[in-house]
Amino acid sequence: MPPDIAGDLSRPDDTDTELFEHAPCGYLTTTPDGIITRVNRTFEKWTGHRREAIVGTPFMDLLTTSGQLFHETRYAMVLRLAGEVREVALNVECADGTELPILVNAIAVLGDDGEPVSIRTAVFDATERQDYERQLLAARREAEASEARVRVLQDATSAFGAAESAASLALALAESARVALRATTAAVLLAEPDGDLALAAGEEETPALLDAGLRGLAHHAIESGEIVAITSLDQARSIVPGLDDALHERRLAALTIAPLRTSTESFGVILCFFGRDRASDPETRDMQAALARQAAQILRRIRLQGELEHRALHDQLTGLANRKLLGERLEASIATAARSGRPLSLVFLDLDGFKAINDDLGHRVGDQVLVEVAGRLRSVARGGDLPARYGGDEFVVICDDADASAGAVIAERFRSEVRRPLTSVPARYTIAASIGVVTWVPRSGDAVSADRLVRVADEAMYSSKHGGRDRVTSVTL
């Protein structure tokens, strides 16, 4: 061995004590319960804690509060079970109040009976590593969060896009929101024509919770256009006394309500319920707002489509079914009657005296009369009957499940209703209806076309007209 190395080994700073005290890592020994029995100078130097002050106290007391949480929920358990821990990251609170990030290796020293007699702990300064990792983690979190947001919204887009009705959209929205917000349960409420909110999908307990105080909050969300959040039961109680109990009974503790609206229209709300206190953080709000916005746009599309479809199948002036819808429904009624063997009646009305009103008073007044007549037909038709405007001053009503006598009774109701004085024209103008009724009684293997039924009813109407108007002619096939 070269003399210089041998000389090194004998230098005074290489005694065991010096090696221990000034090792390039902090070192401490504790009892199995974590009470410090020895520390080296390096540890004193790094933390500013003097050994007189910390020997005899728990190692855990040197940690930050969050470090203590980790120590107690994991570090101590793993150390006890496995006999060692490696590279655990903790934060020490230094004597001057600053925090020192450390990496810790610890090993239990076992006695003859296999029980630990002490714990040896090596401590490394992890300041640089921690800064580096923190930055990486922060970047990663952000990337993951935005990826998750994009994924949720993409999934929602395809789920929403497939929705063909408000009901199926509501179902997709409730599920998307539940998953995206990690909600225990979710619900979609859609506004009825009268402004009431009705459950369209999701949590069945929602109506009961509306009665317990949520209704006002839901309307507030709709009117303000803002997300309403209740983050705890205490807050629920302070806003609506009793709402806290209603939630707690159902194992819920917090909720958010987001309005479903576009810049011009409002459709309802999406509610998310949580089983624990949930602070209303910006990410959650953004996510819910984005889902709500997307859903509202689809609801708008569905509503417009519905309006277009309605327009395509209804007479714009009177709102009754138009000839196209009449044709479709009549085919369906014939098929149903053929299957069930039950009779089907078709009533054909033509107004008498209408031409004079139109000629004398103008088309606008004529239109008003048509609207008034349509309203009367609607009001005296049976629940399932379909009144339609066939063209000009002609109307047709499909009466499912009506035999010849029922058809005659219904037609008679129409006749007397049309005769009543009109509100939109002077009293000297009166109108009446020439009516033809055809009743089809299906027998097995029997078939009839929609055209034929309409034609026969039309012919019966002409019989009434030729017979002196204001009367009913019935035909049975």
Place this chain on the structure above:
Amino acid sequence: MTTSPPASDLGVLRRNNVSVTGDAAARPIVFAHGFGCSKEMWNVVAPQFEADHRVVLFDAVGAGSSDLSAYDPAKYDSLHGYADDLLEILDTLDLRDVVFVGHSVAAMVGVLAATHDPSRFGALVLVGPSPRYVAEEGYPGTFQQADIDGLLDALDANYLGWSATMAPLIMGNLDRPELGEKLTESFCSVDPGIARHFARVTFLSDNRRDLAGVRTPTLVLQCSEDAIAPTPVGRYVHEQIAGSRFVQLSATGHCPNLSAPDELVEEIRAFLG
């Protein structure tokens, strides 16, 4: 309420890595572990009941050898999700007059299960329970929101550190297949992502209102110098559960099942009589 389809019996037992030992004909005792560990934390205590009890151990979903694919973040966003799992385990094994021993947050899971469906419970033993960890006026909680955030940082630093998971991430291995293997290798293994969520659920829940609904005979076991669940919190739990018994252990720290197993066993036995 939204309900999941009934899991098959085998599904429940596999999902929660349930093990049953001891005397099959004797009174059942179920041990539940808290945040940060797995059923291994009962390694010293549980065997001491095998001679005269049917001993049931399980891993919460996300911990130990539980089925990680069963982790539904919405379900487990509150302790009720864990309570439902516990009830399913009791149903599947058809246990009656159960002695439930829950440590830390699992104590509250037991409280939620026993208030939701008391029929299967005979006794609750709450070891270091806390219905709320964050301090509030008039309530002796110990932590501030910032401490919980700090714990999440600590979890990140320890589970998601450079050496463990950063390298594969940067190399493009986003689904981290190595974790599945790693989980079963070490003691008290937990999935990092789930641990993070479970930490939030554990430390940000407020289940104080649920204590008053407990009708099952209850023992509160309180450690000395417990930084997680200090004595005033244990006393609070005792005061809120009518007829409960409070015992101050001489054991220190938060884990008497490891630091003072004999004292713990003794007190449980004394309570059961």
